[in-house]
Amino acid sequence: MRYLLTILLxxxxxxAAQTQSIVQYDFESRMDGISLLWTGDTLNFWGFRDxxxxxxxxxxxxxxxxxxxxxxxxxxxxxxxxxxAHTIHLHGxxxxxxxxxxPSTSFFIQPNxxxxxxxxxxxxxxxLYHCHVGTVLHLQLGMYGAVIVRLANNIKEVYPGGxxxxxxxxxxxxxxDKSWHDDYTSIGAFTSYEPDYFHVNGKSKQDIxxxxxxxxxxxxxxxxxxxxxxxxxxxxxxxxxxxxxTTSQITSDGRALPNVIINDTLRIFPGERxxxxxxxxxxxxxxxxxxxxxxxxxxxxxxxxxxxxxxRLSPLEIEKEQINYFYPNPFAEVLNYQxxxxxxxxxxxxxxxxxxxxxxxxxEEIINLEDLTSGIYIIKLFENGKEPVLRKLVKK
Numbered sequence: 413m414r415y416l417l418t419i420l421l422x423x424x425x426x427x428a429a430q431t432q433s434i435v436q437y438d439f440e441s442r443m444d445g446i447s448l449l450w451t452g453d454t455l456n457f458w459g460f461r462d463x464x465x466x467x468x469x470x471x472x473x474x475x476x477x478x479x480x481x482x483x484x485x486x487x488x489x490x491x492x493x494x495x496x497a498h499t500i501h502l503h504g505x506x507x508x509x510x511x512x513x514x515p516s517t518s519f520f521i522q523p524n525x526x527x528x529x530x531x532x533x534x535x536x537x538x539x540l541y542h543c544h545v546g547t548v549l550h551l552q553l554g555m556y557g558a559v560i561v562r563l564a565n566n567i568k569e570v571y572p573g574g575x576x577x578x579x580x581x582x583x584x585x586x587x588x589d590k591s592w593h594d595d596y597t598s599i600g601a602f603t604s605y606e607p608d609y610f611h612v613n614g615k616s617k618q619d620i621x622x623x624x625x626x627x628x629x630x631x632x633x634x635x636x637x638x639x640x641x642x643x644x645x646x647x648x649x650x651x652x653x654x655x656x657x658t659t660s661q662i663t664s665d666g667r668a669l670p671n672v673i674i675n676d677t678l679r680i681f682p683g684e685r686x687x688x689x690x691x692x693x694x695x696x697x698x699x700x701x702x703x704x705x706x707x708x709x710x711x712x713x714x715x716x717x718x719x720x721x722x723x724r725l726s727p728l729e730i731e732k733e734q735i736n737y738f739y740p741n742p743f744a745e746v747l748n749y750q751x752x753x754x755x756x757x758x759x760x761x762x763x764x765x766x767x768x769x770x771x772x773x774x775x776e777e778i779i780n781l782e783d784l785t786s787g788i789y790i791i792k793l794f795e796n797g798k799e800p801v802l803r804k805l806v807k808k
Contacts, residue, residue, distance in 0.1 A: 435480045436487045438463040441521070441543070442471035443494040445554060449609060450617040456593045457554035458543075463491070473614040474584050474644075475557030478541065481564040484533045491526045496545070498555065500529050503540035503683060504666055505559065507531040513544050520545065533561045536571050537666030538582065538640040538685040548602065548646075552592055556644045558584050561666075570638060571668055575660075575689055577638035581628060585680075586611050586645040587704045587713055605646065610704045610714040621719055631692060632724035633767060634759065634792075639688040643680040647713060648705040651678040651688075656696040657720070663687035681707075692722040695765025725761055725792055726800045737793055742806035745782040749793075751775045756795035760805075763788060781807065 445457040460475035461468065480486050492498050497520040501513035509517045511529045521527035543555035560582060563569055568577050587607035592599045609616055613626050620626055628637060643649045653659045653676045661673040664686055680686055699717040706713055739748050749758065751773070758779065760769040768789075771779065786807050793801045 433481065433484045434487065435478075435484045436489070437476070437478055439476070439488060439490045439500070440471075441490060441492045441494055441498040441555065443496065445471040445473060447473050447614070450615075450619050453590075455588065455590060455609070458494075458550065459554040460490075460557060471554070473554050473611075474586075475541070475555070477557060477582065478559040479562070480533045480559075481562055482533055482536050483564055486531050486533055488529045489526060490521055490529070492521045492523055495523055497522050498543045498545055498550070499527075500541050501544035501547075502529065502531060502559065503542060504537075504685065505531055505539050506534055513541075515545060535666055536561045536563055537663060538642050538687065539666060540584075540642060540644055540683070540685070542644065549592070549596060549599070551644065552586075552589070552646070553596060556584075556586070558582055558640075558642055560640060570662055570687055570689070574668060575636070575662055577636045577689060579635070580638035580640060581626065582640040582642070583612050583626065583718070584614075584642045584644060585649050585702065585704075586643075587647055607647070607704065607713045610702075610716050612702065612716055612718060616716055620716060627719040627721075629719070629721045630724070631720065631722045632726055633692050633694060633722060633761070633765065634794075635692065635722075635727075637690050639690065640685070641678070641680055641688060642685045643682055645704070646682055647707055648682075648710070649680040650703040650705055651680070652676065652701040652703065653678075653690065654696070654698040654700065654720070656694045656698065656722070657690045657692045659688055659690045661686060661688050692720075693767045694722070694761070695725070696720065696722045722765075725765060725790055726802050737795075737801065738791060738803070738805065742808045743781070744808050745780065747779045747781055747805070749773050749777045749779060751795055756793055756798075759792045759794075760784075761790045761792070763790070 439460045440463050441460055443458045445459045447455045447457055449455050457473050459471035459473055461471045462476040488500060490500055499513040499515055499520060511531055512518050539559035541557050541559055543550040588609040588611060589605050590608045612620055615623055662669060699719045702716045704713045737749060755774040758771050758773050759767055761767050784807050789805045791803055791805050
């Protein structure tokens with residue numbers, strides 16, 4: 413939960429007010445968290461809670477996500493009632509040393525004290541925060557979270573002038589060695605690190621499937637979904653994307669890639685963040701496989717699966733009116749399109765939801781479909797400025 417304050421900045425050039433938001437979060441660091449694992453066992457953890465969140469008095473895993481827009485001034489007040497010092501390191505963000513949460517160049521927040529971190533959000537993207545005291549231990553035990561910076565005014569572009577998206581999901585991954593959480597005083601050498609559980613947003617196995625904020629349900633063909641992928645663990649996250657979707661890697665560590673990478677596999681190393689835009693090309697009920705790999709000889713520690721259910725051809729369930737955009741119907745080899753207000757995008761699917769054609773059309777267009785076999789098809793039209801239309805077509 414956050415508070416927004418508005419400061420009006422007046423300029424003589426435009427004689428108009430521009431707005432800048434101050435986004436404030438009030439956190440508490442805790443070392444007494446208990447989480448229920450999918451096995452029925454419990455996991456002791458350290459973490460953060462949002463003092464303004466009235467739904468819980470406990471720390472959460474991962475910590476609360478910090479949301480802001482480009483141009484916002486962000487203030488994070490952290491109170492530390494626990495018995496060790498903690499900090500908040502803003503991983504990947506452009507902040508000055510005093511606010512970066514590295515104890516040697518910033519400051520500790522000692523037990524029973526409160527400290528404040530602040531920064532100006534200058535670049536959209538996916539970022540991390542975590543405690544930088546005894547980082548290897550404190551981070552593994554749960555003192556981490558995500559920072560999501562979007563464009564202001566609800567502009568759904570990945571970055572200014574960049575690709576657009578319809579929805580976005582954030583996946584923050586880490587592997588968990590339960591022995592560290594059971595007794596953090598006797599963890600031994602880091603070479604003994606052997607993870608037992610593998611988290612996406614603090615969940616694994618069936619808990620991922622039950623979480624509608626993590627799993628992708630009720631998507632439609634052509635919907636553009638931005639995946640904000642972040643690795644806060646000590647191994648490699650390897651994503652394997654299924655057939656039936658096109659995935660484009662467009663950002664890395666909060667910056668646009670010089671060239672878009674289209675691939676069905678993506679590796680994310682510790683501390684890295686990627687933006688991946690995917691678009692389903694057919695109806696499907698599948699999942700994205702995430703492999704958690706040791707950085708030593710690529711040993712697979714474990715796997716998790718995030719469901720993707722694409723069950724619609726359009727944002728609309730079905731077009732009720734049969735509008736005569738396309739004729740003749742049934743058709744033999746060619747289909748005529750005549751729009752009302754201009755051109756758009758035409759897509760043709762078989763009855764299994766597989767996309768067979770995607771074509772930009774002008775107001776009047778002849779579409780050659782001689783390669784299609786006889787049968788029934790679904791055609792979808794995104795006409796400029798109008799809601800999409802679905803209807804059935806029959807080829808003789």
